């Protein structure tokens with residue numbers, strides 16, 4: 001199933017279009033930014049599940065360096081939040097751990113991931129460019145070596161066509177993961193958010209309020225574009 005993941009933040013928790021999403025990414029950093037306590041965070045998954053019972057949940061505490069609000073200097077201290085969030089009976093189905101934090105953060109949450117059967121996806125962000133195929137392959141290999149269930153890269157397109165050589169890689173590598181997302185941000189990368197799904201990616205991130213990343217499509221637009229592309233294939 002293709003996961004159209006709407007971004008859940010304090011503003012979009014009750015957004016109408018959240019109901020259109022097959023997945024929801026709970027952006028814990030955006031709740032923390034607004035003063036949420038540890039208890040508030042641990043209760044969020046249940047709140048979201050009560051509102052949108054069918055949506056697959058992705059739990060993310062995004063760092064500033066990757067477009068989020070959580071302090072980069074305290075990247076490794078996120079284990080405190082992740083351990084509490086995942087110890088709850090109601091918890092996200094998968095959490096996002098950056099490739100750069102595999103040696104530092106992952107060992108601190110591995111036990112709770114194992115004991116609760118929570119999946120993890122390895123992510124990488126590049127806000128400057130579309131990385132080369134060999135750079136992407138190296139991160140993908142790291143994700144495989146860590147035993148990740150999923151892989152994601154969001155990178156920046158700066159010119160039309162600069163993401164084109166990445167589609168064959170998506171076709172090849174998406175088969176090796178349960179969850180796979182690889183697309184470009186920015187205006188010229190926008191089509192890749194949907195087109196990547198036709199090459200085997202199965203998650204794309206959508207806005208259900210205002211866009212939280214450059215070039216992010218609304219879930220309505222993403223679903224419409226996907227239907228059109230899939231029909232004309």
Ligand SMILES: O=C1C[C@@](O)(C(=O)O)C[C@@H](O)[C@@H]1O
Pocket residue numbers: 007025027060062067123154185205206212213214216
């Ligand atoms: O990494 C991603 C992708 C994203 O940055 C986007 O470009 O849609 C949105 C983030 O919430 C998510 O964690």
